Amino acid sequence: MKQEAKTATGAPSTLWDRTRQLASQEILKTALRLFTEQGYDQTTIAQIAREAGVSQRTLFRYFGTKEDLLGGNQHRFGQVLTDTISEQPAEVGVWEALRAGVAAVLALHDSREQALERFRLLHNTPSLRAGWLEKRLQFQEDLLPHIEARMDAATGSADPRALAVIATAFACLDAASMTWVGNDGNGDIMDLYDECLAAVRG
Amino acid sequence: MKQEAKTATGAPSTLWDRTRQLASQEILKTALRLFTEQGYDQTTIAQIAREAGVSQRTLFRYFGTKEDLLGGNQHRFGQVLTDTISEQPAEVGVWEALRAGVAAVLALHDSREQALERFRLLHNTPSLRAGWLEKRLQFQEDLLPHIEARMDAATGSADPRALAVIATAFACLDAASMTWVGNDGNGDIMDLYDECLAAVRG
DNA sequence: GGCGGGTTGGCAGCGACTGCCAAATCTAAT
DNA sequence: ATTAGATTTGGCAGTCGCTGCCAACCCGCC
Numbered sequence: 001m002k003q004e005a006k007t008a009t010g011a012p013s014t015l016w017d018r019t020r021q022l023a024s025q026e027i028l029k030t031a032l033r034l035f036t037e038q039g040y041d042q043t044t045i046a047q048i049a050r051e052a053g054v055s056q057r058t059l060f061r062y063f064g065t066k067e068d069l070l071g072g073n074q075h076r077f078g079q080v081l082t083d084t085i086s087e088q089p090a091e092v093g094v095w096e097a098l099r100a101g102v103a104a105v106l107a108l109h110d111s112r113e114q115a116l117e118r119f120r121l122l123h124n125t126p127s128l129r130a131g132w133l134e135k136r137l138q139f140q141e142d143l144l145p146h147i148e149a150r151m152d153a154a155t156g157s158a159d160p161r162a163l164a165v166i167a168t169a170f171a172c173l174d175a176a177s178m179t180w181v182g183n184d185g186n187g188d189i190m191d192l193y194d195e196c197l198a199a200v201r202g
Numbered sequence: 203m204k205q206e207a208k209t210a211t212g213a214p215s216t217l218w219d220r221t222r223q224l225a226s227q228e229i230l231k232t233a234l235r236l237f238t239e240q241g242y243d244q245t246t247i248a249q250i251a252r253e254a255g256v257s258q259r260t261l262f263r264y265f266g267t268k269e270d271l272l273g274g275n276q277h278r279f280g281q282v283l284t285d286t287i288s289e290q291p292a293e294v295g296v297w298e299a300l301r302a303g304v305a306a307v308l309a310l311h312d313s314r315e316q317a318l319e320r321f322r323l324l325h326n327t328p329s330l331r332a333g334w335l336e337k338r339l340q341f342q343e344d345l346l347p348h349i350e351a352r353m354d355a356a357t358g359s360a361d362p363r364a365l366a367v368i369a370t371a372f373a374c375l376d377a378a379s380m381t382w383v384g385n386d387g388n389g390d391i392m393d394l395y396d397e398c399l400a401a402v403r404g
Numbered sequence: 405g406g407c408g409g410g411t412t413g414g415c416a417g418c419g420a421c422t423g424c425c426a427a428a429t430c431t432a433a434t
Numbered sequence: 435a436t437t438a439g440a441t442t443t444g445g446c447a448g449t450c451g452c453t454g455c456c457a458a459c460c461c462g463c464c
Contacts, residue, residue, distance in 0.1 A: 016461070020411095045451065055413045060452065129339065130332035137331060160381035164374050164398030171369030179362035196366030201403055218430065218441090246419065257444045262421065 024062050027052045031069035036117065040125045067131045070118065074132075077105050078139045086146050094150045095197070098169040101143075106189055116185040123181050140166050172196035226264050229254045233271035238319060242272075242327045269333040273320055276334075279307050280341045288348050296352045297399070300371040301392075303345075308391055318387040325383050342368050374398035 030052040034043040045066060049056045063069050084104040088097040109115035122128050140163070148162040176192035232254040236245045247268060251258045265271050286306040290299040311317035324330050342365070350364040378394035 016410095044449090057413055057415095057453090058411080061412085064452090066451065126336060130336045133335040133339075134328060134332045137335075158381065158385060160377045160394050160398050161401035163377035163380060164401050167373030167377050168370045168402045171373040172366050175362045175365035175369050178365060179360065183360060192362050196362050199363035199366050200370045222442095247421085248419080259422090259444055259446095260442080263442085266421090268420065 023052075023054060023058075027054065027059060027062060028069065028071050032071055035070070035121060040121065040128055067128065070121070070128065074135050077108065078135075078142055080104050080108060081139055082142050082146060085143065090150075092150075094147055094165055095169075095201075097150060098147070098166070099193070099197075102169065102173055102193060103190055112185060116181065119177055119181050123178060136170055140170065168200060169197075172200065225254075225256060225260075229256065229261060229264060230271065230273075234273070237272070237323060242323060242330055269330065272323070272330065276337055279310065280337075280344055282306050282310060283341055284344050284348060287345065292352075294352075296349055296367055297371075297403075299352060300349070300368070301395070301399075304371065304375055304395060305392055314387060318383065321379055321383050325380060338372055342372065370402060371399075374402065 027048065031043070031048045034048060034051070045056055045059060048069065049059045052059070054062075081101045081104070085097045085101040088100055092100075106115075109118070122132055143166050144162060147166055148159075151162055151165070172193055175196045176189050179192055180187065180189050229250065233245070233250045236250055236253070247258055247261060250271065251261045254261070270276075283303045283306070287299045287303040290302055294302075308317075311320070324334055345368050346364060349368055350361075353364055353367070374395055377398045378391050381394050382389065382391050
């Protein structure tokens with residue numbers, strides 16, 4: 001296992017890796033199809049593996065958990081988030097920096113339809129929501145030092161303010177996306193996000 | 203199992219229910235002890251059942267999931283929250299009403315030590331955190347109409363503001379309790395909560 | 405052709421959780 | 435007291451997500 005040349009594109013070199021990637025995509029596609037067709041909880045790993053033409057064991061080697069099959073490369077979300085925020089010029093305020101990060105993450109989706117589909121699945125499946133929220137917690141933790149640096153906050157643990165600001169940003173994103181889904185994808189999420197923040201910061 | 207008992211007049215009357223309640227408490231106590239002793243994930247249902255003197259099957263009949271063993275009254279949290287908030291006089295603002303609800307819920311814990319113990323378990327065990335967050339989502343949903351009524355918000359789903367306010371309150375509670383745990387229970391959570399809210403609302 | 409490193413698949417097993425069924429128990433009526 | 439009826443309990447098997455282990459396999463390389 002050697003992952004070099006990440007980020008898609010170009011030459012995956014060895015034919016081997018190409019096969020791997022193909023299998024990976026096939027699994028992902030099958031999983032997403034079954035999830036939307038019959039629901040997340042009603043779809044078993046065994047079924048996905050069978051229809052994708054791999055063994056269960058191999059499926060688990062590609063994707064460690066069932067949640068990972070949702071495709072979202074959710075770990076990339078965190079990467080993009082922290083990267084975008086840390087790239088903001090120093091004089092940019094915390095709220096603006098966070099807004100930029102949120103926008104960058106939202107821009108990751110291929111299409112509005114795909115985003116809506118995923119969001120809907122996420123919001124309507126309790127077991128998925130839980131996992132997502134947990135991942136969000138990880139993001140918050142990763143973001144902490146960057147935000148603390150932008151405030152006059154000490155990095156000690158006695159100051160909850162940076163954490164509160166981050167959590168609030170996520171809370172607004174949550175409220176916005178939930179409303180967005182409820183509206184069947186009409187309107188712009190970022191507008192809703194701004195509206196939420198305005199309501200909170202009065 | 204037991205015999206005799208004509209204690210006339212308890213509110214719960216039937217000796218039967220009393221036995222049930224006893225068993226329930228025994229299970230809860232055993233579970234909490236084992237959780238703090240060896241960690242949540244390292245404790246199996248089989249072990250709890252064995253040490254509590256009931257069958258696995260019965261344990262699952264009392265508490266539907268392992269998470270429920272953490273302190274059964276989490277569903278009461280939601281009750282107290284919504285009750286407290288809806289009891290606030292109409293002229294009280296949303297933030298104040300939410301603050302009252304948070305304070306009421308925090309007052310539910312028997313002691314500071316117990317609260318700290320539970321919070322620590324919650325914050326340090328990923329699987330537990332996820333479940334807790336999901337329950338919080340339910341609370342948010344239950345709270346929505348009450349908060350919307352206090353704002354000029356329409357009850358339609360197009361307005362994310364009420365949701366954002368609620369989610370922000372929870373976010374601040376999160377940040378506060380996390381900091382509190384990090385500080386080994388020193389200080390008052392409500393002070394931290396106020397600090398968080400101040401940082402967010404400028 | 406043969407070799408070594410990474411990959412695959414199957415199998416057994418764990419832990420949470422559920423359905424089913426029979427035995428033990430409590431409650432109420434005879 | 436002795437029934438009958440409604441509950442509760444425990445055990446057993448089975449599902450589902452997930453992991454460890456091991457043999458078979460496929461690749462590029464000598």
